[in-house]
Amino acid sequence: MSDTYVHGYRSREQERLNDQAGALVDLLHSDTAYPRMSKVLEVACGVGAQTVMLARRSPDAQFTSIDLSEESISVARRAVDRAGFTNVSFQQSNIFDLPFESGSFDHVFVCFVLEHLAQPLEALALLKRRLKLGGTITVIEGDHGSAYFHPISAAAQAAIDCLVRLQREAGGNALIGREIYPLLVEAGFDDVRVSPRVVYVDSSRPDLVEGFTRRTFTAMIEGVREAAVARGLIEAATFDAGVRDLHRAAASDGVFNYTFFKGVARRGDVPGSPDGRTRPVAT
Amino acid sequence: MSDTYVHGYRSREQERLNDQAGALVDLLHSDTAYPRMSKVLEVACGVGAQTVMLARRSPDAQFTSIDLSEESISVARRAVDRAGFTNVSFQQSNIFDLPFESGSFDHVFVCFVLEHLAQPLEALALLKRRLKLGGTITVIEGDHGSAYFHPISAAAQAAIDCLVRLQREAGGNALIGREIYPLLVEAGFDDVRVSPRVVYVDSSRPDLVEGFTRRTFTAMIEGVREAAVARGLIEAATFDAGVRDLHRAAASDGVFNYTFFKGVARRGDVPGSPDGRTRPVAT
Numbered sequence: 001m002s003d004t005y006v007h008g009y010r011s012r013e014q015e016r017l018n019d020q021a022g023a024l025v026d027l028l029h030s031d032t033a034y035p036r037m038s039k040v041l042e043v044a045c046g047v048g049a050q051t052v053m054l055a056r057r058s059p060d061a062q063f064t065s066i067d068l069s070e071e072s073i074s075v076a077r078r079a080v081d082r083a084g085f086t087n088v089s090f091q092q093s094n095i096f097d098l099p100f101e102s103g104s105f106d107h108v109f110v111c112f113v114l115e116h117l118a119q120p121l122e123a124l125a126l127l128k129r130r131l132k133l134g135g136t137i138t139v140i141e142g143d144h145g146s147a148y149f150h151p152i153s154a155a156a157q158a159a160i161d162c163l164v165r166l167q168r169e170a171g172g173n174a175l176i177g178r179e180i181y182p183l184l185v186e187a188g189f190d191d192v193r194v195s196p197r198v199v200y201v202d203s204s205r206p207d208l209v210e211g212f213t214r215r216t217f218t219a220m221i222e223g224v225r226e227a228a229v230a231r232g233l234i235e236a237a238t239f240d241a242g243v244r245d246l247h248r249a250a251a252s253d254g255v256f257n258y259t260f261f262k263g264v265a266r267r268g269d270v271p272g273s274p275d276g277r278t279r280p281v282a283t
Numbered sequence: 284m285s286d287t288y289v290h291g292y293r294s295r296e297q298e299r300l301n302d303q304a305g306a307l308v309d310l311l312h313s314d315t316a317y318p319r320m321s322k323v324l325e326v327a328c329g330v331g332a333q334t335v336m337l338a339r340r341s342p343d344a345q346f347t348s349i350d351l352s353e354e355s356i357s358v359a360r361r362a363v364d365r366a367g368f369t370n371v372s373f374q375q376s377n378i379f380d381l382p383f384e385s386g387s388f389d390h391v392f393v394c395f396v397l398e399h400l401a402q403p404l405e406a407l408a409l410l411k412r413r414l415k416l417g418g419t420i421t422v423i424e425g426d427h428g429s430a431y432f433h434p435i436s437a438a439a440q441a442a443i444d445c446l447v448r449l450q451r452e453a454g455g456n457a458l459i460g461r462e463i464y465p466l467l468v469e470a471g472f473d474d475v476r477v478s479p480r481v482v483y484v485d486s487s488r489p490d491l492v493e494g495f496t497r498r499t500f501t502a503m504i505e506g507v508r509e510a511a512v513a514r515g516l517i518e519a520a521t522f523d524a525g526v527r528d529l530h531r532a533a534a535s536d537g538v539f540n541y542t543f544f545k546g547v548a549r550r551g552d553v554p555g556s557p558d559g560r561t562r563p564v565a566t
């Protein structure tokens with residue numbers, strides 16, 4: 001993972017991530033539940049926004065949640081403790097240097113992570129080896145190229161493009177949602193199924209106007225203002241006009257659209273072994 | 284309606300419209316059914332792609348299908364006859380000069396029509412008056428700004444933008460899907476509910492690869508090549524590269540996304556009358 005997390009680590013960002021998790025839980029996660037006693041690896045748990053949701057939805061599964069940042073892990077641990085769950089253990093670790101044996105997990109859960117990696121394909125291949133045969137991976141990512149709105153605004157589009165560029169410069173890919181299918185296939189997973197999860201927001205859905213258009217998406221764009229202006233990607237006035245126009249899309253006659261993508265796939269055969277059941281798993 | 288129908292009237296276009304209807308029927312129409320004996324106005328039925336579907340799904344409703352073009356109506360009439368339905372009557376008519384009394388219909392159905400109108404709001408207001416109080420309107424439109432794909436291609440985006448510009452020059456709006464909610468609200472409808480209908484296509488869905496990415500969307504873009512190049516909107520080579528890249532998005536590791544929007548709303552109160560039931564309907 002890049003050392004530069006494009007959204008930063010400040011506490012406002014933590015609030016944003018928690019708001020986001022609250023507003024989107026059903027859309028993204030209602031079809032994710034893990035069986036009793038299954039071992040689940042949550043990759044790059046960050047401040048625990050998804051960790052608490054996972055522990056709540058699958059109270060009898062055993063989660064191992066890893067992150068690069070010790071600081072994020074302590075926040076996540078407090079969130080899980082506060083919520084009263086005891087089925088999560090945390091570990092500071094790098095995706096590309098996982099301290100787990102091959103075949104250690106029944107399931108792997110990866111949410112809003114691949115977008116920040118320079119080598120998402122390699123990460124998926126490494127995670128696949130940590131799965132038991134038949135185990136599943138769940139990957140959820142956004143795609144900022146899926147954002148469009150009414151009224152149309154070139155300034156708002158330019159502000160969004162700043163985040164896309166900054167994320168690319170940091171080694172990531174803010175448009176990765178649309179690539180989940182080919183990435184999972186190329187990483188060698190079987191039974192790859194990807195579904196779009198659309199957040200459509202008009203004023204008949206005030207919770208999403210506030211919770212998504214304003215406090216999730218627009219707040220995320222606002223979060224890169226300083227970096228975008230400092231890097232000369234955009235004039236400050238244009239950026240500010242763009243943010244105003246995103247808030248405009250949250251007005252009573254505005255509309256905002258964004259699509260997340262969720263992929264689920266299975267670790268099938270060991271390479272070289274037709275049925276995958278007759279050979280030990282290579283590490 | 285504009286005299287210039289941006290997609291043209293040739294028979295290849297008729298095939299395209301019929302393919303499209305076949306592939307998308309469930310996504311767009313599975314939740315539309317009209318009760319026995321209800322009177323339904325289908326606006327701008329064209330060659331009848333939706334007319335046959337409507338007649339099939341609501342065999343006991345009575346449809347009146349109108350279109351500007353007598354030629355399209357004869358094609359539509361033959362399609363309905365061939366399918367064996369007798370619950371559709373056709374009439375050549377202009378949306379802005381409807382030969383129906385106020386309150387004539389229980390329901391109005393408008394699919395892929397507003398995108399071609401310079402005055403969609405006025406059209407909705409006129410259609411609203413033809414509804415009985417409590418009657419519903421169903422509006423379905425695409426939004427070409429919702430199209431995105433993998434691999435990303437500037438040429439493909441430029442080719443799509445040609446259609447958007449040509450449609451705008453012809454008085455239409457190829458990005459109207461996102462505006463259905465504010466349009467229906469501003470036209471005075473009540474209980475406006477809009478939902479996105481996403482066509483997500485990867486190679487695990489070969490019917491959509493063929494039926495939507497290639498034969499619906501890419502064919503539609505290809506259809507404006509001549510006009511776009513003649514108008515100097517794009518170099519022929521760029522356009523052709525864009526079309527190739529759209530076909531590339533239909534390859535085994537490609538992905539294509541498009542979103543339609545479906546709005547359903549109700550004619551509520553007569554303006555000036557609180558409950559809408561105590562006054563005759565103004566024409």
